[in-house]
Amino acid sequence: MPYSTDEIKRIETKWQGIWHDKKIFKVDVDPKKKKYYVLEMFPYPSGKIHMGHVRNYTIADVIARFKMMQGYHVLHPIGYDAFGQPAENAAIKHKVDPAEWTYRCIDQMREELKKMGFSYDWDRELSTCDAQYYRWNQWIFLKMFEKGLAYKKASSVNWCPSCETTLANEEVIQGECWRCKSTVVQKDLEQWYLKITQYAEDLFEDLQQLNHWPPRVITMQENWIGKSQGVEIYFKIQKTGETLTVFTTRPDTIFGATYVVLAPEHPLVKKLVVGTSHEKNVLSFVDKVAKESKSDRLSGDLKKEGIFAGQYAINPVNQETIPIWIADYVLMEYGTGAIMAVPTHDQRDFLFAKEHQLPMRIVIQDAVNPQQRPSDLKEAYEGDGLQINSGIFNGISNQEGLKRIAAWMEGNKMGKIIVHWRLRDWLISRQRYWGTPIPMIYCQSCGIVPVSEQQLPVELPKNIKISGQGGSPLAQSAEFIETTCPRCQKPARRETDTMATFFDSSWYFLRFGSANNNEKVFDPKEAAYWMPVDQYIGGIEHAILHLLYSRFFTKFFKDLGLIGFSEPFYRLLTQGMVLKDGEVMSKSRGNTVDPDLVIEKYGADTLRLFILFAAPPEDQLEWNDNAIEGSWKFLSRVWNLIENKYKKEDHFVSKGMTNAAADQEDKSIERERNLAIKKVTEDISNGFKFNTAISAMMVLVNKIERYQVEGHFKQKTVNDAIKTLVLLLAPFTPHVCEELWRIMGGAEESVARVAWPSVDEKAMIQDVVSIVVQVNGKLRGKFDVAPDVDEEHLKKLITADPRIQAHLEGKAVKKLIVVPNKLVNIVV
């Protein structure tokens, strides 16, 4: 049978059926076996898979199948991150029920995944929109509430005017909604938060353990959590005696503070100016800043505007009276919303002070370019030096001053040493329908009361009109809202907001271990066996959001005593994007390639092979309609190898060769076979270099074909080489390999259960090695010699060669460098 589209379809359908029916990839806890948990970031069920999914899941599948063949007990599950806005948008557009729409999409998605031949344990499939899943979201929320980690507060929040809902800080990218790119505005609302900041220290410190994560993801998380060590300093307002707290990371410069600045939103601003001659101007300035959007304020020319508040503060270290200003370059969200300004040693303060002719004082002496007068400074000096004008601290280095001044201030109650985190608490309530109802009840007499665990799940009501016109859709349903208070049994109302969908995905990896358990969120014993995830694979776009939240939840579960580890993902691979014509594939650009059409034309195996071969997994991958033909051709050549060259009977084939020459050929194939095993195994194990692993298999095929042409070999040796090839290739292109394995008489019910081939080091030893000869570092010749030949002999051999002699003519040999079995360099 020739390798054809029809044949491929038959084979792929056949084996997908067998894997499914015989549950080849089903696993359960087995303490006797060594486990391996491979997980890909589960998809949002849009109904169609795209090339990004194909790449992500193919990478995961090769790893899963490779580990299975290596004898690991592999957990490789799949599910659907099924709550979220697209279902609501579809509901508005097509007038369908979001649940119906979502489940239909899931059905389509499942079919597409099956067509790719992924090795999932389908018995563990889950969807976050199932009540059997989201009831555990609610359970976790109640636990967090119980521990004081879930709380409600009124605050200025991020609001997306187009999605009509609140957003977490992590969902605002450069001032825009991560989903729809609308400009995010600030609104004052009362919302539910998770106290992720309580874990800031752990989330930051434990990054050190994640040695198998891409460094850039670590860096991104470090930046996001944003640790800064500093001091809170207490200034007194001269007139009222009230305390004004500022935050600084440079306590060594405190003696150079010549004014303080408040953010326009700072609560003290109004108090300072009320009833004074400054009131009108200050309030109108505050008003003006408030009208600028956050993104306007952060971008643009960074012009610093400000106004004098008409009041003075007292510097606690020297009792100096300095003016209080209000300026837009100080942000209410960071630190205390107030700073001490040291224009000589902070460039922003410097520019502001110049603009408004505020005083300056140098307190750190630049050793290279020492300045005495602030007026000589062209810019702030932010480097190290000796303390001057700093009272009892004069003469010490500022690095020393940093510690001693901080400790001294703390000792004298002028301030407090603290760590400030950039990370904010996670706003999780959303004014949307298609999500997990927050299990809270508002009672007139008891206040905010949690739903009791026994009453979970709080089911999402059906038949809700979704207009997209704002307000929580659940508020429409009287039947949903009206309930009784679990505490006093009086009539009460339910919370109508739903949870951010990132809540759902923050713990699904634990649920996969106990996917069908209806008694518990997950079974601690199963979690102890399967977790942590050995290899997680997904897109870089989740470097902060999902990965940070998942780490937070894991730490929370550990504190609950449900698990014994604090990091969920041992190893992380972030795959590169799939590009077409140099741009990211996207519907809006109209440059997508539908995986379904590619499967239709070439089959899943060819698609898998191409996507693994075209680039290393972490790099961007340029889709190429021509190049995929190469993958098809390769599989066709492998196929023909078995059709044409694999023979059941082992017999000696030699066409006019001496036995010695035939043995030589025979040895050579065996060597190539072992080289391929070694290369493929190492490439998968060390960094998932699938592209070079595939090229090694191509090399083996080239070699086998060449030996065939010459016709000198023992059949058994060639058969072995072909069998090995099929096993090595099986994780990459499983359908065709299952079929070939069966044709060759493989006994196991699936090639996935056959042991991965091992390397015979002895078979790789060569009788001759090629020695490269250089003269002055330039390649001048090659010699085949016996391994470990002695230097004198080698020298004689080389210098006797006329080609080498030509390059040595009339020159004295200065030096001879010999790298054993590799190279000789003659220096003249």
Next chain:
RNA sequence: GCCGAGAUGGCGGAACUGGUAUACGCGCUGGUCUCAAAAACCAGUGGUCGCAAGGCCGUGAGGGUUCGAUUCCCUCUCUCGGCACCA
């Protein structure tokens, strides 16, 4: 501005701890087969000079270390990604 990653043929990409640069594939050129085409197979394919043998140049640019540098060090250019009035 700060941090991180990178730059290799016409293209995607290889190159172990410094040791034959361009593996493997795509494309291209020529050939075999065919009435023809497709497919398949074979050969060639960094630039340049040369009839040839062979020489010279060549991994973003410039310098350095070394017998020898894509690999190590310094300076610079460009590309991509992240963060960014963070006190």
